[in-house]
Amino acid sequence: MLWQPSLPEKYLKAAPDELAAAITARRAELGDQLVILGHHYQTDEIIRHADYTGDSLKLSQIAARLAKERPEGRPVKWVVFCGVHFMAESADMLTPESVEVILPDLSAGCSMADMAQYDDTVEAWNALHAELNRQHGGKWPGRIIPVTYVNSSAAIKAFVGQHGGACCTSSNADLVFEWAIKGGEDLSDQVTKVLFLPDQHLGRNTAARYGLEVRSETCLYDPRLARKGEPLGGSTPEQLAAAKVILWAGHCSVHKLFRPEHCNQIRADNAANPGRPPTTIIVHPECAKEVVDKSDLAGSTEFIIKTLAKAPPGSRWAIGTETHLVNRLCREAAQRGVQARILSDCQCLCTTMYRIDQPHLLWVLDNLAGAFSKDGKSPKVVNAIKVHPQVRELALQALDRMLSLARPAPTPVD
Numbered sequence: 001m002l003w004q005p006s007l008p009e010k011y012l013k014a015a016p017d018e019l020a021a022a023i024t025a026r027r028a029e030l031g032d033q034l035v036i037l038g039h040h041y042q043t044d045e046i047i048r049h050a051d052y053t054g055d056s057l058k059l060s061q062i063a064a065r066l067a068k069e070r071p072e073g074r075p076v077k078w079v080v081f082c083g084v085h086f087m088a089e090s091a092d093m094l095t096p097e098s099v100e101v102i103l104p105d106l107s108a109g110c111s112m113a114d115m116a117q118y119d120d121t122v123e124a125w126n127a128l129h130a131e132l133n134r135q136h137g138g139k140w141p142g143r144i145i146p147v148t149y150v151n152s153s154a155a156i157k158a159f160v161g162q163h164g165g166a167c168c169t170s171s172n173a174d175l176v177f178e179w180a181i182k183g184g185e186d187l188s189d190q191v192t193k194v195l196f197l198p199d200q201h202l203g204r205n206t207a208a209r210y211g212l213e214v215r216s217e218t219c220l221y222d223p224r225l226a227r228k229g230e231p232l233g234g235s236t237p238e239q240l241a242a243a244k245v246i247l248w249a250g251h252c253s254v255h256k257l258f259r260p261e262h263c264n265q266i267r268a269d270n271a272a273n274p275g276r277p278p279t280t281i282i283v284h285p286e287c288a289k290e291v292v293d294k295s296d297l298a299g300s301t302e303f304i305i306k307t308l309a310k311a312p313p314g315s316r317w318a319i320g321t322e323t324h325l326v327n328r329l330c331r332e333a334a335q336r337g338v339q340a341r342i343l344s345d346c347q348c349l350c351t352t353m354y355r356i357d358q359p360h361l362l363w364v365l366d367n368l369a370g371a372f373s374k375d376g377k378s379p380k381v382v383n384a385i386k387v388h389p390q391v392r393e394l395a396l397q398a399l400d401r402m403l404s405l406a407r408p409a410p411t412p413v414d
C-alpha cells in the first residue's frame with residue numbers, strides 16, 4: 001500500500017454538502033480538461049461527481065477514447081480515477097503520455113491485487129517449471145500460459161505479457177481461458193497448463209464452466225506457503241502433474257464474505273413462501289465456487305447491472321456483490337416494482353475503494369486549480385500514477401491479447 005499524506009484540516013472538518021458544492025465549483029472551473037471516473041463500487045457521494053461510471057477496464061477505455069477523440073483546443077489533461085490503484089495504472093497505460101492519471105487517495109489499493117507480488121510470481125514460475133522438468137527427465141514437453149485478471153498490478157500484467165499470456169475481465173474470462181488452455185498464440189499441440197492470477201475463485205469458476213473437474217484438474221499455488229518452504233505453494237508434485245490449471249491463492253476480501261449458507265437461507269425462504277415469486281440469486285464470479293454453484297446466475301458487474309435493469313416488475317432478487325453497487329441497484333429496482341436485496345447482511349464493502357471520499361477528491365481538484373501554488377493559479381498534480389515505460393510496454397501486450405480476442409463495442413463517451 002502506498003503512503004497517503006494527511007489532508008489539511010479544513011478538508012476533514014468540512015460538512016458533506018459544503019464539500020460537494022466546492023467540488024462542483026472546481027469541476028466547472030477546470031472544465032473539459034478534467035475527467036472524473038467513478039467505479040461502480042464507489043459511494044453515492046463520489047458517484048454524483050463522476051462524468052462516467054463503470055467497471056475498471058471500461059473506465060480506462062473511456063479515458064483513452066476521450067484523450068484520443070477530443071478535438072484540438074479541448075484536450076483531456078487530467079483523469080481523476082475514483083477507484084483503486086491497479087485501475088489508475090490501467091488508465092495510465094491506455095492514455096497518452098500527455099494525460100496525467102490521478103488517484104485521490106494513494107492508499108486505495110486492492111487486497112486481491114496485492115496478493116500477487118511480482119517476486120512471488122517469478123519464484124512460482126521458476127519452481128513450477130523446475131518441478132515439471134524434473135518429472136520429465138529434465139525437459140518438460142509443455143508450456144504454462146499465464147492469465148491475469150485485470151485486478152492485478154501493472155507488474156503482474158507485464159509478467160504475463162512477457163510470457164505469452166493475456167489479461168481477462170470477469171466478462172471475458174471464459175473466452176480468454178479457452179484461448180489459453182488451447183495453447184494461446186502457440187498453435188502447436190504441446191501440453192498446456194494455465195497459471196491463473198490472482199483470483200483463485202474467478203479461475204476456479206471459469207475452469208468449471210469450461211468443463212474441467214476442479215478437484216483433480218486444478219491445483220492451488222499459495223505464495224505464503226512457498227515462503228514457508230513449500231516449493232509448490234502447498235500443492236504436491238502429483239497434483240501439479242495432473243493439473244490443467246494452477247490457481248493463484250488470491251481472493252477478493254469483499255466477495256469472499258458471501259457464503260453458501262446465505263444461498264441456503266434464500267432457498268429456505270422461497271420454500272416457506274410458495275405463493276410468492278421466488279427470489280433469484282445472482283452473484284459475481286469472484287465469489288467462491290460453492291456460492292456460485294448454489295446461485296441461479298453468476299456474471300460480471302455489467303452482467304448483474306443489465307440483468308437487474310431487465311428484471312420484470314414483481315420479481316425478487318438477492319445480489320452477491322459490493323454493497324454500494326447493490327444499494328443503488330436496489331433503489332433503482334424498487335422504482336420499477338422489483339424487490340432486490342443484498343445476498344447477505346454482512347458489511348460487504350470494499351474498504352480500500354471507500355478511502356476515496358469527498359475530502360480527497362476536493363483536495364486533488366484544488367491542487368489542479370492551483371489553490372496551493374504561490375500565485376494561486378498554477379496547477380499542481382498530486383497523486384499521479386505513472387507506470388514505468390518498460391512495464392507499460394509488456395503489460396500492454398497482455399491487455400492487447402485480451403482485446404484482440406474480445407474487443408468490446410465502442411463505448412459512447414460524449
Ligand code: SF4
Nearest residue numbers: 110111112252254350
Ligand atoms: S472489490 Fe475486491 S477485487 Fe475489487 S477493488 Fe475491492 S478488494 Fe479489489
